[in-house]
Amino acid sequence: MLGASLAACGGGGSSSGDSGQIELTIGTFTEFGYENLITEYEQLHPNIKITHHKTGEGGPYHQNLITKLxxxxxxxxxxxxxxxxxSDIIDKSGKFNDLNEIGPKDVTADRWLPWKYEAGKDKDGRLIGYGTDIGPLALCYRKDLLAAAGLPSDPEGVKSLFSSWDSYFAAGQQYVRKTGGKAWFDASSQLYNSMVNQLDVGYLDRNDQLTIESNPGIKAAWNRITxxxxxxxxxxxxxxxxxxxTGxxxxxFAxxxxxxxxxxVVKEDAGPDNAGKWAVTDAFPNGGGNWGGSYLTVPKQSKHPKEAAEFxxxxxxxxxxxxxxxxxxxxxxQVQDLSSPELLNQTDAYFGGAKVGQLYATQAQKVTKAQYKGPGDGQIxxxxxxPALQAVEQGTAADQAWNQVVDGAKRIVK
Structure with missing residues (x-):
């Protein structure tokens, strides 16, 4: 999940009245799909009342969370x-409950993909978050725009275009040339973040040392996208x-x-008039990766940590x-879901009836470990x-913008 502004939401303050009813609060951002589930949980637990604080974008939400911590x-x-x-939460993990201690004992590591479970721990091995979703990577593209440019357009045919970053950008050059200058992709930050997420080591190493000047993969990705x-x-x-x-x-863009x-997001923004024009393929440059996904934590501020962990x-x-x-x-x-017929048979008519459940299950299996995210990673x-890539798109020299990246990262990771 990406995310949100928590502002205006009241805080925890859970309580139980004379009736013995327990009041719990949950904070989420963007769309977690929990609305009906919360109602279902209340029906299963008549003694529990849940207030859902749901907000929009992730950046302000997490800033607000840190402030409240x-x-x-x-x-x-x-x-x-x-x-x-x-990573910013792990840095303050002492303010969160260890879910292995307060959570139900039948909730064990084998519920999740191993890399997802491990990434929910702090450096002392305490489980700070129960994994929710993940973001296995694929590519979406406009079939009609690729076909008009003389490029392959069916999900199997495009795999050769999307097999590596070299082939992807080579196809982009061809597309720009064939269309008289139309754009191949939407936003440089989307691609750059995906490239960085594919690296074994990201912006920080496991000692929380900044790698932005010593990690050649980061600079190579920068050079390629610029x-x-x-x-x-x-x-x-x-x-x-x-x-x-609107784009x-x-x-x-294609x-x-x-x-x-x-x-x-694509369905909502592209709208019903473009149904069937967009396609999704399980080919992704350099094999795939993960972008997104969240965890549910139980802060020590909670007055009902056991009930919160059970929820x-x-x-x-x-x-x-x-x-x-x-x-x-x-x-x-969750591992069990990846082989569920309900998931594997899920199709999406907007994307030409693509078997999106099977497609993303395949992509999820390609991810074998999570890149370590140190404190400040998301802020970088x-x-x-x-913003540095946006500056390049508006005419700033790539080398000048890179120097701004290095300086900005150093200010965050002191």
Whole structure:
């Protein structure tokens, strides 16, 4: 999941009245698909009343979460945390309950994909978060636009175009040339973040030391994406901004990175008039990766940590995460779901009837470990590299913008 602004939401403050009813709060951002599940849980547990604080974008949500952690009050009993910001939570893991201690004893590691489970631990091995969804990577593209440019357009035919970053950007050059300068992809930050997420080591190593100057893969990804910008391949849009959303409907670009949660975004922004024009393929440059996914945590501020952990454990059980996938497309991290006929047979008429369940299950199996995210990782992505790439798209020299990236990352990771 990506995410959100928590503002205006009241904090935890869970209580139990004279009736013995327990009041729990849960905070989420964007779409987790939990609305019906919360109602179901209340029906199964008449003594529990749940208030759902659901907000929009992830950046403000997580900033607000950190503020409430520092203040020592205001947090929900169950707080969702996106994987890109989970490093900031791990850095303050003492403020969260160890779910292995307070959670149901029948909730064990084998519920989740191994890399997802391991990434929910702090450095002392305490389980801070129950895994919700993941974001296995695929590519979405406009079939009609590729065909008009003389490129393969069916999901099997495009696999040769999308097999590596070299082939992807080579196809982009051909597309720009054949269409008289139309954009190949939507926003450079979307591609760059995917490239960095594929590296064995990201912006920080496991000692939380900044690697931005010593990690050649990061600079190689920067050079590759800024070269593509210079070739006119970028639509120069700000991901999730209004013009980006309009761009889907207007065919302003031919391809976009499509983690599983992006399918719903494409459908909403491109609109019903473009149904059948968009396709999704399980080919992804350099094999795939993961972008997104969240965890449910129980802050120590909670007055009912045991009940909160039981609720979080129930929400992240395979049965409930499958329902969340069916509701909003959030792809489960639970092993049992990846072989579920209900998931594997899930199709999407908007994308030409593609078997999206099978497709993303295949992509999920390609991810064998999670890249370590140190404190500040999400801030570097959102507040440093993204605006620097936008500056390149507006004419700033790539080398100059790279120096800004290095300086900005150093300010975050001191």
């Amino acid at each position: 520092a203040a020592g009050s205001g947090l929900e009993d169950v707080a969702a945390v996106e994987e890109g910001h989970f 070269t593509a910008i210079g070739q006119g391949q970028s639509a120069k849009l700000t991901a999730f901004g209004n013009e980006w959303k 889907f409907a207007q065919g302003a 391809t976009t990175v499509c983690p599983s949660w992006m399918l719903g 979080a454990a129930w929400l992240t059980a395979p049965e409930q995460q499958l329902k969340a996938f069916q509701a909003k497309g959030n792809f489960p991290s 992505q959102e507040n440093v590299t993204t």
